[in-house]
Amino acid sequence: MYEASYYNKLENKAVQCTLCPRNCIIDEGKFGNCNARRNRNGILSSEVFSKIAAIDTDPIEKKPLYHFYPGSQILSVGTTGCNLHCVFCQNHAISQCNNRSPVLIKTISPDELIAIANKTPKNIGIAFTYNEPVINFEYVIESSRLAKMNQLKTVMVSNGYINPDPLEMLLNYIDAFNIDLKGFSDTFYKKYTKGTLKPVLETIQQIKAKGKHIELTMLVLPTINDDEKQFEAMCKWISRKIGPNTVLHLSRYFPRYELNQYPTPAELLFSLFDIAKNYLNHVYIGNMATEIYANSYCPNCGALLIERTYSYINKKGIDDLGNCLKCNKNVFENI
Ligand code: SF4
Numbered sequence: 001m002y003e004a005s006y007y008n009k010l011e012n013k014a015v016q017c018t019l020c021p022r023n024c025i026i027d028e029g030k031f032g033n034c035n036a037r038r039n040r041n042g043i044l045s046s047e048v049f050s051k052i053a054a055i056d057t058d059p060i061e062k063k064p065l066y067h068f069y070p071g072s073q074i075l076s077v078g079t080t081g082c083n084l085h086c087v088f089c090q091n092h093a094i095s096q097c098n099n100r101s102p103v104l105i106k107t108i109s110p111d112e113l114i115a116i117a118n119k120t121p122k123n124i125g126i127a128f129t130y131n132e133p134v135i136n137f138e139y140v141i142e143s144s145r146l147a148k149m150n151q152l153k154t155v156m157v158s159n160g161y162i163n164p165d166p167l168e169m170l171l172n173y174i175d176a177f178n179i180d181l182k183g184f185s186d187t188f189y190k191k192y193t194k195g196t197l198k199p200v201l202e203t204i205q206q207i208k209a210k211g212k213h214i215e216l217t218m219l220v221l222p223t224i225n226d227d228e229k230q231f232e233a234m235c236k237w238i239s240r241k242i243g244p245n246t247v248l249h250l251s252r253y254f255p256r257y258e259l260n261q262y263p264t265p266a267e268l269l270f271s272l273f274d275i276a277k278n279y280l281n282h283v284y285i286g287n288m289a290t291e292i293y294a295n296s297y298c299p300n301c302g303a304l305l306i307e308r309t310y311s312y313i314n315k316k317g318i319d320d321l322g323n324c325l326k327c328n329k330n331v332f333e334n335i
Helices: 110-119 133-149 164-171 186-193 198-209 228-242 266-277
Strands: 007-009 015-017 037-040 043-046 054-059 073-078 123-128 153-158 176-180 213-220 247-252 282-286 304-308
Touching (some): 015 043, 110 133, 133 153, 133 164, 198 228, 213 228, 266 282
Parallel strands (some): 123 153, 153 176, 176 213
C-alpha cells in the first residue's frame, strides 16, 4: 500500500480525497471516482503507484510540446485511470479501466524509471502521459524529484483537473506542461467530460504564474465544441490571461470510445486556426498530415523557424538559443 498525500480522515473510517476538484468521499474498502485511490481501513492509498500500463520513448512533439526542446526524445510513461470521463477519450483503453486491468503490464519503481531514463539514448527526461498523471500524484512527485537530481527534464500531459495545493507541489518538480483545454463552456465540460471548466482554467493560470513552460491542446469535436464565438472567447482568454505567445494545438478528432461523431474536417481546423491566429502567435494543427500548420514561424518577421512533418524536424531558421536567424528575435526559451 502507498499512502496518498492529500486526504482527510472522516468518521467511520471514511476519507475525503483532496487531490482533485471531485474531492471524493470514499467509504472503507471503496475506490474514488478515478479508480486509482482506495480507502484501505481508513487510510487512502494510491493503487497505481509504480504500476505501468505504457512506457515508450517518443518525440517530444508527440506530447505535443512544440516549443520545449524541439526535436528531442523523451521517455514517456503512464498507468491506468482518470479523474475525467470524456465520452470521446482517445486513450480510453487505459484511462477508463481500473487497476485490476490486464493493461497494467509491469511494475517500475521511481528508481527503476530513472535508471531506464538514464540508459535511453538521446533522452532528455521523463514525460508523465498516456493516462491522467494527476491520479498517480505520488509516483509523479517521487520520480520527478529523482529526475531533477539526475539533470533530467520533466513533463506532464494533463487534463489540468487538480486542486491548487497539490498542483503547487507538482510545480516544484515539473518543467513543462501540456494541458488539455477541451472546450470553453461549463455545460460542455459537465456533459462530455463529467468535470467542470473552472478548475482547469485556474490550473492553467497557476502554472503560468509559476513561470513554467505551458502549451495547450484542444481536441476539436465537430458540432460539439466548435462554436466559433465560444472558440474566439477561449482564444481571447488565453491571450489575455496567459499571453499571446502561448502555444495552442488544435488536434484532429477520430471516433473513439462512446462518441461516434465523424472525424474533424480539415476545413473546420483551418477555420479555427485562422480565428486563433488573431489572438495567438503560435497555433498548430495536429493529428493530421499538414506541414504548413505544424511548422513554427517567427512572430516578428514571419521567417520559417522549424519545419515539421510527422517524424521529421528541421530547425532551419533558429539558433541554439532560440533566436530567429533572420531578425534575431528570441522566440523559444527552451531549445
Ligand atoms: S484523485 Fe480520484 S479519488 Fe481523489 S478526488 Fe480525484 S477522482 Fe476522487
